[in-house]
Amino acid sequence: MSRRFWPVLALGLFATAAPVRAQMPEEESVQERMTRLWSHIDSLAPLVEEAKAARDARNARVEDVRRIVAAESAAVDTLAIGLLTVITPVGQVEVARDIFSEVWTEHFADIDRSPAASDARFVFQWSDELHPIYVEPGRYRAGIEQSETVDRDKIVQMVRDAISTVLYYDLTNPYTVDGVPQPRSLPMWTGNNPLADRDWADTYRSAALTRSIAARDCLAGDAAACASAMGLDVEIAEGDPGVWLAPVFGPERGLPRVGADRIATWYSPAERRERVRALGATAWKIDDRQWESCLQDADQAMCDSVLRLAGGLAIPFDGEVRSSLVAYALERGGYGAWSRLTLDPTHTPTEALEYASGVAVDDLVDGWMERVLEARPVSYGSLVPHGALTLLWIAFFGALAARSTRWRLG
Amino acid sequence: MYKALLFLHWKQVRFALVPAVIASFGLPLLLVSGMGSPNGSPTASLQAYQIVSELNDFLYLFPALAAGIGAVLALSAWNWDHQFNHVYALSLPVTRFEYVLNKLLAGFTLALIPAAGLWLGAHVASLSVSLPVGLRTYPNQLAVRYLFALFLMYGLLFAFASGTKATTVKVLSGVVGLVVLGTLGNELLAGFFPYFADTHVLEAVMRTLVEAPGPFQVFTGNWALIDV
Numbered sequence: 157m158s159r160r161f162w163p164v165l166a167l168g169l170f171a172t173a174a175p176v177r178a179q180m181p182e183e184e185s186v187q188e189r190m191t192r193l194w195s196h197i198d199s200l201a202p203l204v205e206e207a208k209a210a211r212d213a214r215n216a217r218v219e220d221v222r223r224i225v226a227a228e229s230a231a232v233d234t235l236a237i238g239l240l241t242v243i244t245p246v247g248q249v250e251v252a253r254d255i256f257s258e259v260w261t262e263h264f265a266d267i268d269r270s271p272a273a274s275d276a277r278f279v280f281q282w283s284d285e286l287h288p289i290y291v292e293p294g295r296y297r298a299g300i301e302q303s304e305t306v307d308r309d310k311i312v313q314m315v316r317d318a319i320s321t322v323l324y325y326d327l328t329n330p331y332t333v334d335g336v337p338q339p340r341s342l343p344m345w346t347g348n349n350p351l352a353d354r355d356w357a358d359t360y361r362s363a364a365l366t367r368s369i370a371a372r373d374c375l376a377g378d379a380a381a382c383a384s385a386m387g388l389d390v391e392i393a394e395g396d397p398g399v400w401l402a403p404v405f406g407p408e409r410g411l412p413r414v415g416a417d418r419i420a421t422w423y424s425p426a427e428r429r430e431r432v433r434a435l436g437a438t439a440w441k442i443d444d445r446q447w448e449s450c451l452q453d454a455d456q457a458m459c460d461s462v463l464r465l466a467g468g469l470a471i472p473f474d475g476e477v478r479s480s481l482v483a484y485a486l487e488r489g490g491y492g493a494w495s496r497l498t499l500d501p502t503h504t505p506t507e508a509l510e511y512a513s514g515v516a517v518d519d520l521v522d523g524w525m526e527r528v529l530e531a532r533p534v535s536y537g538s539l540v541p542h543g544a545l546t547l548l549w550i551a552f553f554g555a556l557a558a559r560s561t562r563w564r565l566g
Numbered sequence: 567m568y569k570a571l572l573f574l575h576w577k578q579v580r581f582a583l584v585p586a587v588i589a590s591f592g593l594p595l596l597l598v599s600g601m602g603s604p605n606g607s608p609t610a611s612l613q614a615y616q617i618v619s620e621l622n623d624f625l626y627l628f629p630a631l632a633a634g635i636g637a638v639l640a641l642s643a644w645n646w647d648h649q650f651n652h653v654y655a656l657s658l659p660v661t662r663f664e665y666v667l668n669k670l671l672a673g674f675t676l677a678l679i680p681a682a683g684l685w686l687g688a689h690v691a692s693l694s695v696s697l698p699v700g701l702r703t704y705p706n707q708l709a710v711r712y713l714f715a716l717f718l719m720y721g722l723l724f725a726f727a728s729g730t731k732a733t734t735v736k737v738l739s740g741v742v743g744l745v746v747l748g749t750l751g752n753e754l755l756a757g758f759f760p761y762f763a764d765t766h767v768l769e770a771v772m773r774t775l776v777e778a779p780g781p782f783q784v785f786t787g788n789w790a791l792i793d794v
Contacts, residue, residue, distance in 0.1 A: 284760060305764040364700030364794040365615040372614070375700040535793040536707035542783055546714045549781040550721035557728035558666040 219293050226290035238264060239273040240319065243289055244280040252280040255308075259315045264323070264351070266486070269495040272296070272325035278318060282311055298322050313353070320351035323494070331501035338501070342482075344392050345505040347475025350482035351494075356531030359480040363528060367431075368472035369424045375529070379522045384421055386478055387471030388506050388517065390414055412471050419460050422472050428459045435468045484524045485513035567660060572672040579642040583679055586635045590680040590712070591687035593631060594705070594791055597624050598691045601792075614698040617792055625789040628684075632712050633785070635680050636719025643673050643720075644727040670724060677716040685709035688791055701792055708791050714784045722781070744771060 184192075226232075233249050235242040238260040244252040256278070267273075276296040279289045284304050291297040298318040302311060327346075330337040363371055366385070373381030390412040414422075423431065432450050450459040463469040471478070486493045489512045497512035506517050513520050601617050647655055655665055688705030697703070726734055748768030755762040776786045 303760070303764065305761055360700075361794050364698075365618060367615050372699045533794055535702070535704055535788055535790065536711070539707060539710060539787075542778060542787060543710065543714050545779050546718050546781075546784045550717050553721035553725040554666065554670050556725040557670070558663045 215293070222288065223290045226288045230287035230289070232289055239267065239270050240278055241274075241276070242278045242280055243291065245283070245287060245289075248280065248282060251282060255312055255315055256280070259312060259319060263316060264319060266489075266491045267323065267494040268492045270323050270326050270498075272322050272329070273319070276322045278315075278322075280315075282306070296322060296325070316353060320349055320353070323351050324349040326494070326498040340501045341392070342497070342503065342505050342508045345388070345390075346479045346482050348479035350479040350486065352479075354480065354483055356480070356528065357533035359477055360528050360531045360533060362474060362476045366472050366474070366477070367427055368422050369427065370422050371472050374525065377525070377529070379518070379525050382525045383518070383521045384418075385472040386481060386521065387412055387414075387473070388509075389504075390418070390471060392471075412469060414469070416457070416460055419463070419469065425454065425456050425459070428456065428463065429454065431468045432459050432462050432466075435462070435466050480528070481521070481524050482509065482512075484527055485509045485520055488513040488515060488520065488523065567658075567664070568668045568671060571665075571668045572675055574646060575639075575643055575669070575672045575676060578645055579639060579676060582638050582642065583676065586631075586638065586680045587683040589631055590635070590683035593627055594684065594688040594691035594708075595694070597621055597627075597791065598695050601695050614701050617695075617697070617701065618790070618794075621790060621792055628708070628712060628789045629715050629785045632715035633719045636677065636716045637723050639673050639677055639716075640720045640723030641727055643669055643724055648727075666728065670721070673720050673724060674717060677713065677720055681709060681713040681716055684712045691791060695792070697792065700794055702794070703792055705791065708789065711784065711787065711789060718781065718784055744768065 231246045232243050233246050235244065235249065235253055235256070237253065237256040240256060240260065242252055242256055276298050277291045279291060279297060279299045279301060281287065281289070281301040282304065286301050286303070298321070300311065300314050300318055302314070324343075327340065327350075328343045330339055332338065364375060366372075368385055370381045370385035374385050392412055419428070429451055432447070446458055446462050446465075449455045450462050482497070486497065489496060493512045493514075497508050500508070500511070503511065509520060510517050515523075598621070601620070658665065660668075685705065688703075688708050692703035692705045695703070726737070745768060748766075748771065752762055752767050755767075774780050776782045
């Protein structure tokens, strides 16, 4: 290649780039850019409307197809069971009625009103041949559609899960103030569905394994400690908990906003250090100095600060335990407790629990504590029958040994 | 008769029983070491969750140890007979049933030694930890389960070892065949019978064996020394 090639190429590139550089505007701040883009946002409105119309037209066509296919596929019947509306093929009306009635009577008979359940449609099929079943748009479709190889107990469990999931929407649906959706404080506090299938022995286990002095005092019979570990009176920052979301939304989402005195009643100094250790040295917003100050110098104020900054602060009892208090309140409240619990979305958790159960929250927590302590699981409870069974098997193996053909005598 | 067979079995297995007893005694102590007072904290009741979860990671060692010791006891029970072509046993004025029963009981008696070792070790381990409210130790229950597991494995392999090689080969071939056919044949069967699309034969057999009233249910229950 010619020795003059490279200088010529460099000169050419510079000459090409120079006008481009000259055309670039002065560096624009983020705020200015946002303002400029915001001023043009109206230009997007027609495009958005056009996209919405196209989407609606497509959805309408899909609905038409679904309705036609379903109408040609199988004849269905609609049943009203409790507050539920069940759609099922004509041939399965009896089995659907049996299962839904059994589940409703056994677990949900105290529920007198549920907008979510009234609005939903439960599609039930338990057959080797599953048909498309149409549910009008805008309604929640809860499908229990399984082949005949699934046994009845599992189907009953699925029906129960489907109903409790639908009912939970009564609690979680946001309400609006001046057209703006507002989150409800009760579901933010409970975290779990209180109507879900509950094993109180598991609740005891969760409580016993909670890393908190308040939880341990609770299990020792201190009802005030139970109330404290429940964090009923604690304000919770809006959003889903999850430290992994911290870099995007901030660490406090879904976590309690509490002062140092409350933290001290929840966690011992050693437990706070353990929580910080569990966060890891690379946790969001923690620097080495804070980390060392908490863990090595045992600076409690620094530990508390780190816990708040990095999202390591949580109400001691988890959602499993907290939702068990709601379940207990519903049990105490009896018929109509669910509608009282969900009626006023502005209620705080304490107000909602008192209104639903009909008793003061202190009495409620007292009763809950007794209920949990009674439910302490019996470890090795099945050892005696299992032991007897093992001895039977040993006798069987012994008999096999005695029948060996190695010996021809005896 | 029983005493003679016990003595004979003891002579066969005594050297193997020494490490078995040490392991049985030491395992509970090993598992709880460092628990109950983490980081030298005076508040010994700090980490209930940690105690239970850390212990759970090693609970399989108890049934594994029981199975191992049971196997050693069972195989050693018939070793002498096989070695001398059953001449001694055939020369005795007893029926096969009496001989097997006495031999079985002798093995059970020897199985009590490692079980006692575990019982003692579990008690010492229980006394050595300070647990938070809500947790308890279960040394007696653990020792009883351990004993049952020992007995079961001993009984099973005792039956195997008492038979001929042909019987052992047939049974083992059956097990291997079940594994192979249960894995490969299931998809084939699913093509003809919808039932097999949702039901895996091998899994179903395994479940039947390890869940009550199956023979191995004692191995799959709770083996926790410390629990709620």
